[in-house]
Amino acid sequence: MSDLYYQSAAELARLLEKGEISARQLMQSVIDRTHSVEEKIHAFLRFDPDEALVEAEKSDQRRAAGKSLGSLDGIPIGLKDLICVSGQGLTCGSRILENYVSPYDATCAARLKERGAILWGRLNMDEFAMGSSTENSAFQTTCNPWNTECIPGGSSGGSTAAVAAGETIAALGSDTGGSIRQPASLCGVVGLKPSYGLVSRYGLAAFASSLDQIGPITRTVEDSALILQAIAGHDARDSTSFKAHIPDYQAALKAPPRRWKLGLPREYFAEGLDPEIRQAVEKAVDFYKNEGCEIVEISLPHTELALPVYYILAPAEASSNLARYDGVRYTHRSERAEDHVDLYFKSRGEGFGQEVKRRIILGAYVLSSGYYDAYYLRAQKIRTLIRNDFMDAFKKVDALITPVSPTAAFKIGERLDDPLSMYLSDIYTLSINLAGLPAISVPCGFTSKKLPVGVQIIGQPFKEAEMLSIANLYDSTHRFGMEHPEL
């Protein structure tokens, strides 16, 4: 069988189940592919083919003994390098954690292991997930498989590039303001950000605790459902984990299609949206119309406040979350420190990159006495208004359709010196984190320069099944995520 590395996880599960392929064969195919394209993509920070093959053989033995752990048994899944796996490095894309090894498994990693998935490699990212291009990685710049002169998006750019290039079957990323959806869109794959609290954050190195969520990056919506099924659900080790009933997401995909009522927020189709992106997204909207869905224009009036609110709240939380990387216990320790205060300054000064420093300073500023009420407290209030906008909209519609990113992938280096234009990459995604909603980016075509475009479907809190079903209606008939870049 050729090109196993480009099959969907669901299809591979069927082949494994029928015994038509072995997990070892599949793993070998992914390893070979990685060896052949990784020098062009630079998606991985580390991977270990020998260990992966050992795991694949164990999977084959389980299956032979009739003890298969389910559909994910033997499927390679890559992890963004901020999800802890016991005994493996965890850099978060930062020099400060360059030599750190995690002594424990993140809950989502443990859940994938329990289901027999092969944890395949550690994927590149913007340092501490701060960025929209993966250029803020301290180690390497990942290239977009569709055009290696372009960025893959970020911060989960290593994860989305690896899936798009066939270097892994699926991956996990994290999304704080769009970090799964935006790079998924730019790399032409499916990226899902679950409702806040659906997937445990235990073992996810925190950027902004009230916004972070882990989610799957796959080639199809069906695969997204498959992996979400494995990682969703209450975890006693995360106090913000929601005690929600987890429905059967795959069953939801198979349910007969409904005539969904879908909202188009007019603020998401306003100035700043690239015409080619608008065209692709509108085409997807037309598809739903033709399927009998009702399309309604709605308004989310506080949309323009989302960006400033996000850049107050996320840095505020980050300034505190990243304080632990201090050179005292396990992080990079400066050799030049004179005393303990100097140790902080030099270790952190040497260990953190520019963007991380910028956000720590911003966050410390908005929390400082005298400014707290004007910035942090006010931003929290507006956050509530933003959520209310969405909840009002959901009184009228089942889900919303929007673009994911205002532009397709841009050139490497193009926005590095202009943080504000970089921040605008997430203009259509970060409100969703502020509101705690689920959203999915589904590939919906290409620009004239053959760069992928994604459409975003925003669901209601904890109604991932409904959202996946809507997304799958489009994806199962288009399958843009199964198209391959020439490498």
Place this chain on the structure above:
Amino acid sequence: MKDYEAVIGLEVHVQLKCDTKMFTRAAYRFGEPPNTLTNPVVMGLPGTLPVLNKRAIELSIQTGLMFGCHIAEVCKWDRKNYFYPDQPKNYQISQFDQPICIGGVVEIELPGPARNVMGEHREVKLTRIHLEEDVGKLTHYENGSLVDFNRAGTPLIEIVSEPDLFSAEEAAAFLNAIRLNMIYAGLSDCDMEKGQMRCDANVSVRPVGSEKLGIRTEMKNLNSISGVRDSVNYEIRRQSKVLEKGGEIFQETRRWNAEQGYTVALRSKEEAHDYRYFPDPDLMPVRVSREWVDCLHAKLPERPFDRQRRYLKDFGLPFTMASVLCQNSELGNFFEEAVTKCNKPLEIGNLVANDLLRELSAGKDAESQGLVLLPIKSGHVAELVKLVEEGVISRQIAQDIFPQMFQTGESPSTIVEKKGLRQTTDMAEIEGVCARIIAENPKPVGEFRAGNEKAINALKGGVMKATRGKANPAMVDKLLRKLLA
């Protein structure tokens, strides 16, 4: 010289009696090898998250109830951000503007004019009690410092008083009262040597009659009650002298040098940390239901000073005895149980406050096990008092057999029968012994007859010794006097 009055507010940190830490299941005990009571959460490793210790919340609520605080329906968690190597995350999870307990009072008892006279009681107002996590411990050496994270993350409450204390004695009494109540209700061991109770003192002075508070200084981490008393006294004198000379007090943190007995400026108000408090996004607010509070309230003992008042009034006990019996709730329970079986509170009080406590302190281990686990039962003490009252044994015999009752758990009557200690009231037998002792001891006999009343005691002792304490002492006295007349 003008008269100055001190105004003092205390912040008392108390470690709660929990087996595990505030936000993770790692164990906590004192005195373990460094960095053995840790896990990824305690060490603040990337990806770790806090999960509340329910027991710590319950103990905090019970502390609030002991001091009559309002228990908040909702309390929340905030991060107090500052860099220090004893703090794994470089922020401490604490409660900033919505603490678990609000208001309340601590009843204090001031020293009386003499040891056996009760001093004044007064209620000192509390601002709040909040719950937080403790930090690790630093040890400094000449060329470096070492951190032990065993203590990091231990449940810690901070009891904050209003500026409602007016002397070093009152400050000490406040700490004593907190200690008494916390130990009494089993909420903390409050062992200051183990750092289970620590205190920051805010001190200011003002001219007597003035309503306005003076500028205060704060002394941090005072780790003994005498340290609080001495440092507060020092600060009152220092500030009064400065003001007397027309000087100015600066708002600052000062360090108490316990060896040399003075305070020294550590950092000024301007150098104070900006803690950048904000709600901890990793933790949900805690809702406390009325039912939960009621249920916790029902498990609390009577307050020790309430019990002391009852013992003075209802049982007519002397202050010292009542005070001793109210240091420990099990001791009080033991005493009251015995009294219900034999209504002689003073006699029972004596045995419990003196003999029982003596035996307890002789065997330190037994004390830590708690009274209920000891073989001796309250019924036996009641029985012992009855045996004396009924003239079956003498007081002396009663005291002599107490250690055996304590150790073996045998009833006093069993011991009395086994050893044949029953008091003799056979007049002829006692008279015979008295006559023999008089014959054998001409010296005290002569002295007594010469008018030395006390000399009879030697003869009494001789009779008691000869009868192995079984002779009825009143009868011996009577017969000796008859024979000597």
